Amino acid sequence: VIRYAFIEHRAEVFDFASIEGNEENNVWLCDCAKVYGHAQVKAGIEEDAIPTIHYSSQVAEYAIVEGNCVLKHHVLVGGNAVVRGGPILLDEHVVIQGESRITGAVIIENHVELTDHAVVEAFDGDTVHVRGPKVINGEERITRTPLAGLL
Secondary structure (H helix, E strand, O other): EEEEEEEOOOEEEEEOEEEEEEOOOOOEEEOOEEEEOOOEEOOOHHHHOEEEEEOEEEOOOOOOEEEEEOOOOOEEEOOOEEEEEEEEEEEEEEEEEOOOOEEEEEEOOOOOEEEOOOOOEOOOOEEEEEEEOOEOOOEEEEEEOOOOOOO
């Protein structure tokens, strides 16, 4: 299913993937992005709730990306992961998989892997910024920007 989407520059949607924009916001896929398996990419109804997937990023398996989310250079969201923003920016070799979850205003960049049941969540207008290289796994929960060297 593809509704209200802008797909260009060798972007691909295949298998049973679902791309669902709406009358307020489109979904943008470009620059060799791929959405496949049973993955879902959904626009929100709020202002700027436009998911943008590009630069060889992938949303796969049963993952869900929804709202104001930008996946930039070499990002993979897979498994049953949920990325709901935002705004959310994932950039530069980020892997989100398993049952992990990202919500709120979050920036994750530079070789970060989020797996298992890990959660990165921002509250009350705060922005959480996680920079790698890091592996966040198990039941770890991050709700504020980590101090350098603690993670």
